[in-house]
Amino acid sequence: MSSNVQSIVEKYGNNANRLMDILHDIHSEKGFVSNGEMKEIALLLNISKVDVEQTLTFYHFFSENPRGKYTIYLNNSLVAEMMGREEVAKTFEKATGTKFGTVSDDGLFGLYDTSCIGMNDQEPAAIINGIVFPRVTTYRVKELIRSFRQGHTVEDMINSYGGGQNQSELVQAMVTNNLNRRGAVIFSDYTPGEGLEKLKSLKPQDIIEEVKNSNIRGRGGAGFPTGLKWDFCSKAEGDERFVLCNADEGEPGTFKDRVILTERPSLMFEGMIIAGYAINAKLGLLYLREEYYYLKKHLEFVLSDFRQKGWLGNNILGIEGFNYDIRIQFGAGAYVCGEESALIESCEGKRGEPRNRPPFPVQVGYLNQQTIINNVESLSSVTKIIANGADWFKSMGTKESSGTKLLSISGDLKYPGTFEVEWGITINEMLEMAGATDVKAVQVGGPSGRLIGPNEFHRTICYEDLPTGGAMIVIGEGRSxxxxxxxxxxxxxxxxxxxxxxxxxxxxxxxxxxxxxxxxxxxxxxxxxxxxxxxxxxxxxxxxxxxxxxxxxxxxxxxxxxxxxxxIEKGKDFDTEFDLNSAIIESARAVGRFPEA
Amino acid sequence: MSKPIVATTSLAGCFGCHMSILDVDERILDLFDLVEFNKSPIDDIKEFTKMCDIGIIEGGCCNSENVHVLKDFRKNCKILISLGECAIMGGLPAMRNNIPIEECLREAYLDGPSTKGHNPDGIMPNDEELPILLNKVYPCHEVVKIDYYLPGCPPRADLIWNALVALVTGDEMKLPYEVVKFD
Known part of the structure; x- marks a missing residue:
């Protein structure tokens, strides 16, 4: 048994629910998890090897085999393709001498496709050994591969820092925020602690009432009333309660949470603490997609700062018995883990397969305990609701859609980026705001949403009319x-x-x-x-x-x-496309027959 | 009014679906009152002698002959029914679909336990008279248009009976749970 695997597993208390972290740690050291290591892990966790294997093989960024010294994941989302992914991909293949889905013969480069990495406003984008390379051109590809061949590290190739916190010492990312419009809730002026301050004078049930009263609905897309969810959870019978924050934004076209995580992590963490206070939880998990691994140090710094200030830990803010902490749980590349019950499974170290519902997570959630799962944007909004009051929040938006909404707008337009708007603007207004002309269609809410044409551009973005989790992909005239x-x-x-x-x-x-x-x-x-x-x-x-x-x-x-x-072919009502000649060619060759065509 | 004409065939199937047709028991006599059979193993007519109303297909297509027969049925029948799992999905024969055909042939004629060492010339059946295997087993609807599907392995006799009666009489088909549940 290798001492390395043993020490990693022990670091997580030999707890099978921490399998994701264990696999992550082994991965970050050597880039894959071998068959032997899977066996070792299984033995140490007292689970079967296939349990380890099924988790490992479920996630896109985990591998059983080496994926090259430089592992390149090139995004293949729609907007990446619109922005010239094909040429970039070809150049990668030519420069590395290997095809997508394989590792080059010398073991230097692994080339892989990956689903939307939350950079739709700066495509085509790639992740190389965990570092995000936005706005990749064919020139840049050649430069990168040439430099890697000369022995440069991936870090060496960071040639600019995006604005805001992207250039802080803890992030140093080339990613730009493209925060094109600040609104009154998420990106308004903010002093860390302004929501928490109110907890001293409010009881948990008061918090729930305030959130209910604000009419805020889940910002992830489903739109379930946040206050109601908290109420259900706080009233469900059980021993322990958990707060999960869903930062898995995998819907192609959405990247708004990335900007919150970069610029307003305190606002979100405060929301998680407020939620923990409201439902009497001891632990909150931030489920963060691996694509945003580059924000790890930055987020952990905020958490340790919170601990120092007494906002996490025991007797938080001097409130007797309010003990609560937050931990970051990384995913490993799986869109479906944005679904709340799949997210729970993933947090428990398993394949991200959705559970049957009911029971709902508020009844049977993480570790089969009562759990609330809220979107990054929802929890961030809650902080402001508690700081400024439900009535303030309700004064914005429409009757059933209070407050503001972050829109991630990308595609064929002048100013792709994140826009914070009040609920109730029309698609036409949105297009005008973001500088989009000659628009053929808008994909509202990403692939799982609706593709609408100009005859629906008068519609209003709100729960009453056209609800959305925020992904807006603009498709220009001339596209098929x-x-x-x-x-x-x-x-x-x-x-x-x-x-x-x-x-x-x-x-x-x-x-x-x-x-x-x-x-x-x-x-x-x-x-x-x-x-x-x-x-x-x-x-x-x-x-x-x-x-x-x-x-x-x-x-x-x-x-x-x-x-x-x-x-569609006219005057033909059926065509299976079946071609006998091409169906028999393989076996005819195998037995040495050459039938007439 | 003349009786509707029915034709049946078994392609890459096991004849189990045809056995299930016979499972209508004494109703087979009513069936002969209701319909006339043309090309079918049931009356052993080998070739179509006239245009038919209903063609019933058992089995999918695993070789060139299956394809010719199926296309012949499409040409000579107004309505085609895929009968049973193999016709609808490819069934057991389709288990070979994940293995390249050359590998299948090698396993059968060269490398298999009963052939290894007994076929020194490495001969595989290649007579011009033999149908040629397709690269994979195709369900019928991937080759021609299929109008109706009767599921099961085999489909229950009652399901076949109800479907035929409904087609012939024009009444709505009875589909009680018992005849389509498989677990």
Missing amino acids: ILDVVMNFMDFFIEESCGSCAPCRYLTVILRNKMKKIIDGKGVASDLDEIVHWGKQMKIANRCGLGQSAANPILTSIENFRHEYEAK
Whole structure:
């Protein structure tokens, strides 16, 4: 047994629920976890090897094999493609001499695709050994690979710092904030502690009432009333309660939480502490996607600062018995872990497979205890609600959508970035604000949302009309809607956890049908079948990923049917694309027969 | 009114679905009152002699002959039904779909426990008369248009009976839970 694995496992108290951290630590030392190490871990944690293996192989950034001295993950989200990913990818392949999904013969470079890394406002972007390289050009690719071959480290290649905290000593990232509009809640003036100060004079139930009274709804996309969630949790029977903050923003097109985590981490952590006080929790977890690993030191610094100030630890703020701490739990690349029950599974060291609901996390959550899970933006807003009062918060937005919303706007427009707006602006106003002209479509809420055309641009962004988690992808004239949808389908296929059969299979079948139509082989019945089958996805899958995986296809057919019909063969009602000649060629060759064509 | 004409065939299947047709028991006599059979193993008519109303397909396509027969059925039948798992999904034969065909052939004729060392010339069946294997096993609807699907392995006799009666009489099909549940 290697002492290294043993000491890592012991560091986490031989606790199987900390498997993600254990794998992370081994990974960060050598870049993969070997079969032998999996066995060792299993033995030390007293679980079976397959338990370790299934967690390891579930996550995109974990590997059983070496992935090169320089491991390059190039984002393949829609906006990356719009911004010239293809050329960049080709240049990477040429320069490294290896194909995507493989390691170069000399073991120097590993080249991999990865789903949206939260940099849609600065694409094409790549992560190399954990460091984010935004705005990658073909020139930059050649420069990087040449320098790596000369023995430079990845750190050597950081050639600029983004603004704000990105240039602080603890971050030093090339990522830019692109915070294009500050609003009255998240990015308003803020003094750390202004929310916490109020806890001294409020009881937990008062906090819950205030949050309820503010009418704030979950900012992650689902829009569940935050105060109600806290109320349910505080009233559920149980021994222990937990606060989870969902910082897994994996929806392609969203990157607003990245800006909060960079510029306002205290605001979010304060919200987590307030939540902990309200539901009487002892521990809060920030579930952070691995793509944002570069913010680790920065966030940990804030936490240690909080501990020094007496805002975390025992008898916080002098309140007798209020003992609470926060720990960062890293993911390892899985979109589905943004789904709350999958996130819990991941926190427990398992595959990120959504659970059946009910029971809901407020009843049976992390470690089967009562748990609330809130989005980064929701918790940050709560701090301001407690500091300034529910009435102040309600004075902004619309009747059912109080406060402000962060929008991550990217795609074909002048000023991609994060915008904090009051709920209630129209899509037209949003496009004007962000400098978008000649817009063909807007993907509202990312791939799992709706693809709308100009006839819906008068609609209002709010829960009453057009709800969104904030991802807005602007698609300009001249782009093919079908290509957009194909990218989203590939995304859902890649990110499906595979638990529900319709999500596992139907996504592939739908993608193949799309491909057939794009190739000009589609017939009218294909379109009918897509619509018919797509609707099954909503009723036959367990979680939001599967239920919404057909949304890009369904909403694009609803709003851009003409683009599909233009590609469809006329006067033909059925075509399977089956070609006997190409189906037999392989076996004919194998037995040495050469049938006539 | 003349009786509707039915044709049936078994492609890459095990004939289990045809056995299930026979499982309608004494109703087979009613069936002959209701419909006329054309090309089918049931009456041993080898070739289509006229246009048919309903074609019932058991099994998917694993070789070139299956494809020819299936296309022939599509040409000669107004309605085609995929009967059973193999016709609908490829079934057991499709388990080979993840293995390259050359590897399958080598295992069967050269490297398998019963052939290793007994086929020194490395001969694989290659007579021009033999159908050629396809690269994978295809479900019927990936080759031609299929109008209806009757699931099961095999589909229950009652399901087949209800479907045929519904097609012939034009009444709505009865699908009680018992005939489509498989667990």
